[in-house]
Amino acid sequence: MEGFNVNTLVRESVRKLQPYSSARDEYVSDGSDMIFLDANENPFDSGVNRYPDPYQRSLKSLLAEQKAVSENQILLGNGSDEVLDLIYRAFCEPNKDNIITLPPTYGMYKVLSGINSVENKEVLLTTDFEPNVDEILKVVDANTKLIFICSPNNPTGNSFKNDGIKRLLDSFKGIVVIDEAYIDFSKDQSWISQLKKYPNLIVTQTLSKAYGLAGIRLGICYASEEIIGVLNKIKPPYNVNQLTQQRALQRVLNQDLVNQEVQQILDERTELMKALDSLEFVIKLYPTDANFVLAKVDDANKRYQQLLEKQVVVRNRSTQPLCENTLRFTVGTPEENKKLIAILKAIQ
Numbered sequence: 001m002e003g004f005n006v007n008t009l010v011r012e013s014v015r016k017l018q019p020y021s022s023a024r025d026e027y028v029s030d031g032s033d034m035i036f037l038d039a040n041e042n043p044f045d046s047g048v049n050r051y052p053d054p055y056q057r058s059l060k061s062l063l064a065e066q067k068a069v070s071e072n073q074i075l076l077g078n079g080s081d082e083v084l085d086l087i088y089r090a091f092c093e094p095n096k097d098n099i100i101t102l103p104p105t106y107g108m109y110k111v112l113s114g115i116n117s118v119e120n121k122e123v124l125l126t127t128d129f130e131p132n133v134d135e136i137l138k139v140v141d142a143n144t145k146l147i148f149i150c151s152p153n154n155p156t157g158n159s160f161k162n163d164g165i166k167r168l169l170d171s172f173k174g175i176v177v178i179d180e181a182y183i184d185f186s187k188d189q190s191w192i193s194q195l196k197k198y199p200n201l202i203v204t205q206t207l208s209k210a211y212g213l214a215g216i217r218l219g220i221c222y223a224s225e226e227i228i229g230v231l232n233k234i235k236p237p238y239n240v241n242q243l244t245q246q247r248a249l250q251r252v253l254n255q256d257l258v259n260q261e262v263q264q265i266l267d268e269r270t271e272l273m274k275a276l277d278s279l280e281f282v283i284k285l286y287p288t289d290a291n292f293v294l295a296k297v298d299d300a301n302k303r304y305q306q307l308l309e310k311q312v313v314v315r316n317r318s319t320q321p322l323c324e325n326t327l328r329f330t331v332g333t334p335e336e337n338k339k340l341i342a343i344l345k346a347i348q
């Protein structure tokens with residue numbers, strides 16, 4: 001991508017914006033004996049009486065080291081949902097610009113398009129669930145700012161082949177967002193390693209899945225320093241709270257435990273797939289690179305209800321294009337899986 005200049009893609013109002021400067025932008029405690037009388041906080045120490053670090057420096061420094069990027073290439077948000085919303089707001093002019101998504105995929109992109117009054121052009125995946133690159137490039141117009149690629153994809157579970165994604169990165173003059181919410185379950189390498197090569201690439205990740213921290217809401221965005229600079233301008237100053245920063249830091253430091261849990265989930269996934277495969281009402285299992293399995297069944301509504309009667313909640317994805325009569329099973333604990341498998345085998 002020669003001659004890429006992110007400023008030509010940024011919304012005019014954002015380009016002109018003078019960002020809010022918070023008290024903690026100017027001074028952050030370095031542990032020395034400073035007296036902070038600048039932010040109208042309650043001075044009595046409770047562990048959380050101070051505003052959090054608006055740039056989450058400790059957490060970013062650890063992530064930067066682990067992912068081999070600079071701290072200025074990271075933006076953290078209140079879940080990836082906030083990160084994705086910031087990307088829309090930075091680049092898409094409401095009622096003028098458009099974005100492209102590749103259904104069947106994560107539903108939030110479309111919702112965010114609606115919230116931000118941005119047209120969502122849709123280009124279906126091929127029947128083997130790969131991006132239809134020729135068709136995507138045909139649909140791109142002068143107002144197309146973003147293409148959202150979810151890999152491994154939710155709800156299909158597969159990772160997309162590199163060639164198609166590379167072609168998009170090479171040809172598209174806007175920004176390609178690769179949502180890697182499930183990358184920690186995948187054999188494939190993260191696209192973070194390609195950030196230097198592609199200034200039009202944004203990679204998002206989250207602590208909600210493999211890291212087991214959906215409850216604290218921590219989403220991560222990796223991109224060029226220029227793109228991160230734009231997103232920093234418009235993010236709410238204290239969008240990642242103190243408790244979240246602390247818990248995230250502990251967990252990211254304990255990488256061995258995360259890896260161990262991921263391996264256990266992958267082992268359980270193998271067991272679950274074997275069991276699903278042996279069932280008469282399961283017509284097809286789709287290849288998965290994530291912590292869930294998409295299965296085509298004879299009658300998804302019926303099987304969904306039968307499981308619900310046994311207190312098991314799965315996701316019926318049948319309304320999604322190319323996903324008729326499919327159920328999505330998240331991999332649970334070994335005990336949960338045992339129960340699920342016994343219930344599935346008893347269903348007629």
Ligand SMILES: *Cc1c(COP(=O)(O)O)cnc(C)c1O
Nearest residue numbers: 079080081106154181206208219
């Ligand atoms: C679960 C999921 C997320 C996670 O969103 P958070 O807001 O970080 O919890 C993001 N993208 C996809 C595709 C997901 O399935």
